[in-house]
Amino acid sequence: MTKVSMTVNGEAAEGEVEGRTLLVEFLREELGLTGTHVGCDTSQCGACVVHVDGKDVKACTIFALEAEGAEVRTIEGMANPDGSLNVIQQAFQDHHGLQCGFCTPGMVMSAAALLAENPKPSEHEIRDYLEGNICRCTGYHNIVKAIMAASGQDVSRIAAE
Amino acid sequence: MTVAKPLPHDAAARHVDGSARYVDDIPVPAGTLHLCFGCARISRGRVTAVDLGPVRAAEGVIAVLTADDLPFDNDVAPVAHDEPLLSDGTVHYAGQPLFLVVAESHLQARRAARRAEISYEEETPILTVEQALAADSRFEEGPRVYGRGDVEAALATAPLVTEGEIEIGGQEHFYLEGQAALALPQEGGDMIVHASSQHPTEIQHKVADALGLPMHAVRVEVRRMGGGFGGKESQGNALAVACAVAARATGRPCKMRYDRDDDFTITGKRHPFVIRYRAGHDAEGRLLAVDFRQFAVCGWSQDLSLAVADRAMLHADNAYWIPTVRIESHRLKTNHQSHTAFRGFGGPQGMVGIERVLDHVAHRVGRDPAEVRRLNYYAEAEEGALSAPLGGSAASPPEDISAKKKDLQERRVTPYGQVVEDFILGGMTERLLETSGYHVRRARVAEWNARNEVIKRGLAFTPVKFGISFTLTHLNQAGALVHVYQDGSVALNHGGTEMGQGLFQKVAQVAAQVFGLPMAAVRITATDTAKVPNTSATAASSGSDLNGMAVRLACEEIAGRMAAFLAERHQAKPTEVRFRESRVEVGAESYSFAEAAKACWMGRVSLSATGYYRTPDISWDRIRGEGRPFFYFAYGAVVSEVAVDTLTGEYRILRADILHDAGSSLNPAIDRGQVEGGYVQGAGWLTTEELVWDDAGRLRTHAPSTYKIPAASDAPEVFEVNFWQAENRAETIHRSKAVGEPPLMLGISVLMALSDAVAACGPGYPALDAPATPERVLAAIRRVRGAA
Numbered sequence: 033m034t035k036v037s038m039t040v041n042g043e044a045a046e047g048e049v050e051g052r053t054l055l056v057e058f059l060r061e062e063l064g065l066t067g068t069h070v071g072c073d074t075s076q077c078g079a080c081v082v083h084v085d086g087k088d089v090k091a092c093t094i095f096a097l098e099a100e101g102a103e104v105r106t107i108e109g110m111a112n113p114d115g116s117l118n119v120i121q122q123a124f125q126d127h128h129g130l131q132c133g134f135c136t137p138g139m140v141m142s143a144a145a146l147l148a149e150n151p152k153p154s155e156h157e158i159r160d161y162l163e164g165n166i167c168r169c170t171g172y173h174n175i176v177k178a179i180m181a182a183s184g185q186d187v188s189r190i191a192a193e
Numbered sequence: 194m195t196v197a198k199p200l201p202h203d204a205a206a207r208h209v210d211g212s213a214r215y216v217d218d219i220p221v222p223a224g225t226l227h228l229c230f231g232c233a234r235i236s237r238g239r240v241t242a243v244d245l246g247p248v249r250a251a252e253g254v255i256a257v258l259t260a261d262d263l264p265f266d267n268d269v270a271p272v273a274h275d276e277p278l279l280s281d282g283t284v285h286y287a288g289q290p291l292f293l294v295v296a297e298s299h300l301q302a303r304r305a306a307r308r309a310e311i312s313y314e315e316e317t318p319i320l321t322v323e324q325a326l327a328a329d330s331r332f333e334e335g336p337r338v339y340g341r342g343d344v345e346a347a348l349a350t351a352p353l354v355t356e357g358e359i360e361i362g363g364q365e366h367f368y369l370e371g372q373a374a375l376a377l378p379q380e381g382g383d384m385i386v387h388a389s390s391q392h393p394t395e396i397q398h399k400v401a402d403a404l405g406l407p408m409h410a411v412r413v414e415v416r417r418m419g420g421g422f423g424g425k426e427s428q429g430n431a432l433a434v435a436c437a438v439a440a441r442a443t444g445r446p447c448k449m450r451y452d453r454d455d456d457f458t459i460t461g462k463r464h465p466f467v468i469r470y471r472a473g474h475d476a477e478g479r480l481l482a483v484d485f486r487q488f489a490v491c492g493w494s495q496d497l498s499l500a501v502a503d504r505a506m507l508h509a510d511n512a513y514w515i516p517t518v519r520i521e522s523h524r525l526k527t528n529h530q531s532h533t534a535f536r537g538f539g540g541p542q543g544m545v546g547i548e549r550v551l552d553h554v555a556h557r558v559g560r561d562p563a564e565v566r567r568l569n570y571y572a573e574a575e576e577g578a579l580s581a582p583l584g585g586s587a588a589s590p591p592e593d594i595s596a597k598k599k600d601l602q603e604r605r606v607t608p609y610g611q612v613v614e615d616f617i618l619g620g621m622t623e624r625l626l627e628t629s630g631y632h633v634r635r636a637r638v639a640e641w642n643a644r645n646e647v648i649k650r651g652l653a654f655t656p657v658k659f660g661i662s663f664t665l666t667h668l669n670q671a672g673a674l675v676h677v678y679q680d681g682s683v684a685l686n687h688g689g690t691e692m693g694q695g696l697f698q699k700v701a702q703v704a705a706q707v708f709g710l711p712m713a714a715v716r717i718t719a720t721d722t723a724k725v726p727n728t729s730a731t732a733a734s735s736g737s738d739l740n741g742m743a744v745r746l747a748c749e750e751i752a753g754r755m756a757a758f759l760a761e762r763h764q765a766k767p768t769e770v771r772f773r774e775s776r777v778e779v780g781a782e783s784y785s786f787a788e789a790a791k792a793c794w795m796g797r798v799s800l801s802a803t804g805y806y807r808t809p810d811i812s813w814d815r816i817r818g819e820g821r822p823f824f825y826f827a828y829g830a831v832v833s834e835v836a837v838d839t840l841t842g843e844y845r846i847l848r849a850d851i852l853h854d855a856g857s858s859l860n861p862a863i864d865r866g867q868v869e870g871g872y873v874q875g876a877g878w879l880t881t882e883e884l885v886w887d888d889a890g891r892l893r894t895h896a897p898s899t900y901k902i903p904a905a906s907d908a909p910e911v912f913e914v915n916f917w918q919a920e921n922r923a924e925t926i927h928r929s930k931a932v933g934e935p936p937l938m939l940g941i942s943v944l945m946a947l948s949d950a951v952a953a954c955g956p957g958y959p960a961l962d963a964p965a966t967p968e969r970v971l972a973a974i975r976r977v978r979g980a981a
């Protein structure tokens with residue numbers, strides 16, 4: 033067992049982990065941050081996406097020890113400082129970008145990473161960026177729409193309500 | 194009005210901030226143990242020797258259980274009692290659970306399970322339709338046959354006979370949340386189970402049997418699933434029973450979640466089918482007789498296969514009147530996972546069969562497939578139909594009218610004798626072909642294909658007619674429990690489960706509507722077998738129809754009691770009491786709902802009620818294939834366009850235009866989501882989602898790395914979804930229609946559009962099997978060219 037410490041959602045977090053403990057296990061089991069989901073265990077589905085030092089990372093593909101000293105952000109740390117939903121979260125709710133919701137945290141985290149690097153992505157760029165996030169329920173249309181809306185773009189063209 | 198509003202999913206706010214809990218997210222007591230199955234690596238044979246020593250010695254292992262350690266019933270089958278939780282030594286498929294590891298952590302259990310040393314005596318597995326037929330390996334004594342008329346005679350006299358065969362692959366559910374369960378032992382031997390299940394009552398039943406307890410000693414709770422699609426109707430039984438048995442043995446809480454590879458390897462999928470057809474028709478493509486032979490690959494245990502295969506037969510007609518028809522269905526027992534419910538429950542496979550026939554016939558007679566489809570439609574329902582293509586003109590003599598009426602009546606009868614009273618596809622098709630610009634685009638596609646050698650385009654229209662109700666008539670019942678508290682807040686419970694389809698929100702909208710309350714006043718609570726007993730699975734698209742009605746009845750009961758009490762107080766009639774905008778009005782008096790609730794409580798009026806609903810007017814004899822299995826039909830229509838690279842076989846869906854019938858929608862936003870998601874899931878099934886078993890019967894596609902589910906870039910960018918604005922003719926909850934399963938079958942249009950594109954490459958008929966992977970498309974292109 034090795035000691036690991038990092039900043040998670042702005043707060044210091046530490047614990048004892050094995051060398052092979054994945055970041056997602058550390059977040060879910062040690063810190064109780066269960067909003068980061070495990071959908072495939074093998075880095076395909078994107079349900080476990082978190083941000084490590086601002087970059088989107090699948091938390092099932094990195095060891096907890098690799099995040100030593102890093103700034104980690106999870107879905108639980110995405111709300112506005114006053115606790116209200118941030119613009120991406122709000123857009124997923126308003127534009128029905130979820131059904132079972134299991135993919136949603138990963139989708140929101142990927143969307144946030146995309147918008148940080150490309151504030152006004154085209155529909156095509158969004159679809160491209162989401163290649164690593166599987167959603168089995170929605171058919172993606174409303175997810176794409178939610179991200180377009182969150183980036184302040186007009187979505188009336190995408191589909192009527 | 195809360196009904197008919199496009200409100201977000203009930204837990205949307207909790208999903209976007211990560212606080213919505215799935216089974217694996219529920220905080221567990223210290224000392225909770227974790228389970229993993231040790232599974233067979235061969236697909237057929239016997240276990241000759243087992244050494245579990247290394248498993249027991251592995252780090253963190255608390256116990257290892259085999260069939261001999263099970264205290265009571267060793268069975269997790271939903272119907273036939275043919276599915277042991279742990280093998281008795283006989284192996285029926287590669288992946289079958291042989292023993293159960295109980296360990297301190299999930300990973301320790303998984304690692305330990307791999308360490309067993311097992312020797313087998315292998316037998317040759319039955320893996321194909323031919324092998325199963327040769328061995329007469331099947332469920333039920335022989336094939337089921339439904340139909341009418343003398344098909345052989347009709348085929349013999351038909352001007353043209355078109356025959357062929359289509360292979361239709363299975364489909365992995367890939368609910369994003371894998372199977373999971375958690376059992377918490379209670380005092381006196383009672384057990385509480387949290388399960389990711391569409392069927393809490395069945396979990397309760399199976400757990401009770403496994404523990405030797407009456408059902409009242411087991412309570413099952415389901416707050417939500419991360420997707421179900423039918424895959425959590427029976428396939429979660431094994432996990433829940435394993436957890437309960439291990440919890441009883443150790444006295445500690447036990448949790449199990451399948452790792453994704455285990456989930457693929459252990460659980461059943463959509464039934465693969467082979468369908469052979471011989472269709473007699475005229476030169477215009479009018480069907481005169483069809484002979485279908487459906488071969489359903491059921492896997493090793495019966496599970497729900499009989500009902501699945503029945504529904505495939507009941508959808509072998511889809512939207513078409515076939516004068517003389519015979520449908521023969523073989524339910525084959527093979528050494529695969531036990532195939533199970535999957536959105537559409539056999540209906541999609543049956544429908545692919547007839548859509549393939551029409552595509553083939555249209556190609557044969559050289560007509561636009563959309564026109565051939567319309568030519569064969571059931572007769573349109575009379576009132577309210579948009580187009581009346583078959584009505585007699587005013588000048589017709591009376592005997593002509595009655596002859597036509599009789600003819601129309603005949604054109605409404607399904608192969609199983611139910612009259613299609615609500616057929617609206619004539620009108621829907623006309624509208625959709627117009628709004629999608631079908632005819633113009635058909636000409637453009639032809640032009641494009643004439644000019645382009647490499648990229649060929651394809652366009653296809655397909656309709657959906659899907660029967661709503663469980664075909665096992667007794668399942669069409671539902672219960673609800675509603676409480677109004679003295680502060681005017683309302684708690685709502687019913688037997689339906691939430692898997693993302695938006696059921697909880699729709700039903701809450703119904704409840705809020707009765708009381709005239711805002712949504713915030715209604716609390717949706719987890720499905721709980723201690724609150725509403727003896728429920729049916731949330732399946733067959735029936736969730737809102739059944740539970741919405743049961744909840745409305747319970748709410749109306751309470752509202753009625755409140756109205757009677759307040760009316761008496763004010764010398765008014767109960768019927769004059771109004772519930773609206775959070776107020777209760779009695780004549781000139783007006784109470785807030787909370788004041789009214791409190792007054793009723795003080796006046797000793799019960800503010801709690803159960804509701805119970807059973808679907809009327811249905812009856813079904815599944816052996817004879819006769820009756821009225823469906824309360825009504827739900828309809829849909831779609832035009833899809835694809836582009837195919839003829840050098841590689843790769844393709845894209847360019848555009849989809851959908852017109853769907855949800856009756857008077859309870860929530861148009863939720864229904865739209867079902868339509869979009871259903872279409873994409875259906876298209877995935879028939880295009881990229883390929884399950885591959887090797888010759889030894891091992892599933893080789895057991896993760897998303899090898900099993901290709903549609904990604905964001907695979908969905909069509911132009912995606913027009915509209916609803917047919919007409920209420921359900923049947924008396925359903927607010928005249929809405931079920932919308933869970935039907936849209937999946939809109940995906941069939943993609944397979945037909947691919948067929949259209951391939952047909953542009955040469956004179957032959959593409960005869961595409963499903964899934965039409967790029968490899969298969971490329972092979973079909975070669976075939977049609979070779980036919981030159």
Ligand code: FES
Nearest residue numbers: 071072077078092
């Ligand atoms: S669980 Fe990490 S990508 Fe699926």
Ligand code: FES
Nearest residue numbers: 131135167168169
């Ligand atoms: S909402 Fe269910 S997987 Fe995306």
